[in-house]
Amino acid sequence: MNNKPNIPEELAPGKYYSIRTELKVNGWCWVAVLTSFVNEAILLPHHMDWPVALRAVIALIPWAASLLWVRSVAGWIRGMDELHRRITLAACLFAAIATLFVVVGFHLLVVAGVFSPKFQATTGFVIIWLVVCFYILGQSVFNRRFK
């Protein structure tokens, strides 16, 4: 049985990219992104008359999908070899902290009236993309140390 470790390149554009791995690891992320967009931009703003419980369940679908995404990412990282695991965990930490700083900074600017509060309507959708972008940046930076 082939027990080759997972490699981060399977999720990056290039010769090692694997659609199968993409769906297995990031499938729930795509569900979270799509449902977040539908909820925040299309569904909920136009149906505020729906029962509270129903709106709460609809609003939390992307959140639940995100939890399942984190679970599949954790499993994928566990299957990596030690160097890739170190690089990927560092990239994940960088992505989480950088996203937190951007979101907090944006919120402070909304409170100060620099940006309109209506932009927060798509925050969930934007946060996921920020995490992904910062993760890609982190992978690139931390990978260079070991090449």
Next chain:
Amino acid sequence: MKNKLRELRAVKEWSQSDLADKLGVSRQTVNAIETEKYDPSLPLAFKAARLFKLPIEEIFSDKD
């Protein structure tokens, strides 16, 4: 940490991919260890020692 992985691999005529497969790691990890950019974990160092049938100290050294 200095190591003799490259020399030992050359004696066996293994590529980095061959060694990576035998150690259960990626080729990038083998390359990073050989270029001394990454120090392997203890389990991985023991695995390498068992593979080459040498004591760990003969493969890895922290002395200049």
